[in-house]
Amino acid sequence: NPEYDDDGDLIICKLSDRRRVTVQDFRGKTLVSIREYYRKDGKELPSSKGISLTEEQWSAFKKNVPAIENAIKKMESRNI
Amino acid sequence: NPEYDDDGDLIICKLSDRRRVTVQDFRGKTLVSIREYYRKDGKELPSSKGISLTEEQWSAFKKNVPAIENAIKKMESRNI
Numbered sequence: 001n002p003e004y005d006d007d008g009d010l011i012i013c014k015l016s017d018r019r020r021v022t023v024q025d026f027r028g029k030t031l032v033s034i035r036e037y038y039r040k041d042g043k044e045l046p047s048s049k050g051i052s053l054t055e056e057q058w059s060a061f062k063k064n065v066p067a068i069e070n071a072i073k074k075m076e077s078r079n080i
Numbered sequence: 081n082p083e084y085d086d087d088g089d090l091i092i093c094k095l096s097d098r099r100r101v102t103v104q105d106f107r108g109k110t111l112v113s114i115r116e117y118y119r120k121d122g123k124e125l126p127s128s129k130g131i132s133l134t135e136e137q138w139s140a141f142k143k144n145v146p147a148i149e150n151a152i153k154k155m156e157s158r159n160i
Contacts (some may be wrong), residue, residue, distance in 0.1 A: 010151055011156075012145065012147050012151060013140060015137040015140050015141055016137060016142075019131075019137060021141060021144060021148065023152060030152050033090050034114065034141070036131070049131065050130075050131045051099075053114070055140065057099060058148070060094075060095050061093075061095055062145060063093075063101045064092050065142060068103060068112055068138070069142075071103040072103060072135065075103060075105050
């Protein structure tokens with residue numbers, strides 16, 4: 001079942017105890033956010049630590065996932 | 081040819097004029113960052129607006145790319 005945060009944004013996954021990936025509709029525009037949350041008065045609220053991508057930016061990001069993977073692998077092999 | 085920012089981090093791509101995806105080695109740990117940059121004294125510097133993912137967080141994120149895609153599609157279809 002889909003899980004929503006206290007702002008009504010769809011929680012895709014948690015990356016850590018505090019970090020979440022959400023998809024939201026913000027005034028008719030879809031935003032993909034990777035953001036840290038904090039707890040206040042029993043609620044979990046989005047902090048300023050994070051970034052919200054427009055659909056265009058998300059699309060550019062997605063295309064670069066293989067390039068990110070390659071860069072990580074190269075960096076790791078240098079560290080061994 | 082690989083492009084590096086003024087901090088020596090590898091620039092994977094630009095998501096907008098100001099937003100960049102970088103991969104860096106930070107004290108032996110690989111970080112994937114999505115971050116806004118600002119210009120100062122002719123240099124482009126990373127701002128606090130953004131997030132840096134550890135490799136573990138990146139790995140969790142990557143697995144959820146299809147779930148993000150699905151959520152976007154569902155949201156769009158509701159808006160039509």
